Amino acid sequence: MSASAANLRTLVLNADMQPVSWAPLSIWSWQDALVALLKGRVYPVASYDDIVVRSANRSFEVPSVVALKAYHRRKTLAFTRYHVFLRDEFTCQYCGHKALAKDLTFDHVTPRSKGGQTVWSNIVACCQRDNLLKADLTPKQAGLKLRRQPFEPTPFQLDMIARRIPQANNELHKTWNDFLYWDAELER
Structure with missing residues (x-):
């Protein structure tokens, strides 16, 4: 495995094929994703092209996108x-x-x-x-006026806000785009 592959990350989707979280975007290290895959906690959705890791007797594609087998509902948000x-x-x-x-x-x-x-x-x-x-x-x-009263957001509200904020293109792998922008207008 190359040195550049060491920094690869894996997008984590919920069982409904939407990111578990948009705020921040649900991402694991590829190593954590591979372990979850081997333990049967997630399904593979997409892999990095031509990147394989090897054990003593097996080879594994490095997952770029995985989906949880069981739906995960976030109930609370950390106050950060x-x-x-x-x-x-x-x-x-x-x-x-x-x-x-x-x-x-x-x-x-x-x-x-x-x-x-x-x-x-x-x-x-x-x-x-x-x-x-x-x-x-x-x-x-x-002599200041608040534009909006502060409130405790729900995970859903934060995710909706996060979806409107563009991600830097260098942070997103091309295999993630199909799962991040379902509601984006298609190119003609």
């Missing part, structure tokens, strides 16, 4: 910075500026010093400028 940014569509909830995750921070709508908690309903994505402007004040005290 990425999920807050995704819920807010990488947009400052005060000025509306879209930014990369590295250029965003999160803001306590009601500051911690005023009893605000670090929970879904009190945290929003915020640009650096507005975060400094708001400081330890409420939005009203700082």
Whole structure:
């Protein structure tokens, strides 16, 4: 196996042939996918062309897409910075500026010093400028207005947002496209 193959990843589909998660995209290392395949937990859907791994007495194609045999329903979401940014569509909830995750921070709508908690309903994505402007004040005290009240999203809501955000083409293998963009307009 070549050194470049060591970094290959496998798209994981649910039993309904949709990604288990869009936020973030459900991806395993090819090694984890091959182990799951050998243990009978997943079906192979697609493999990388001309990439094979060998054991002492067998050869295996490296899976690029696998599907779970049993449907997996996500009930809860981890409360993470990425999920807050995704819920807010990488947009400052005060000025509306879209930014990369590295250029965003999160803001306590009601500051911690005023009893605000670090929970879904009190945290929003915020640009650096507005975060400094708001400081330890409420939005009203700082002369800012929230574009949308923060809320705890469902896994379905986050997945729908994530589907609208384009993936960098270099992150996606060509065998994944058929499973990621069912609702995309076909090329003519």
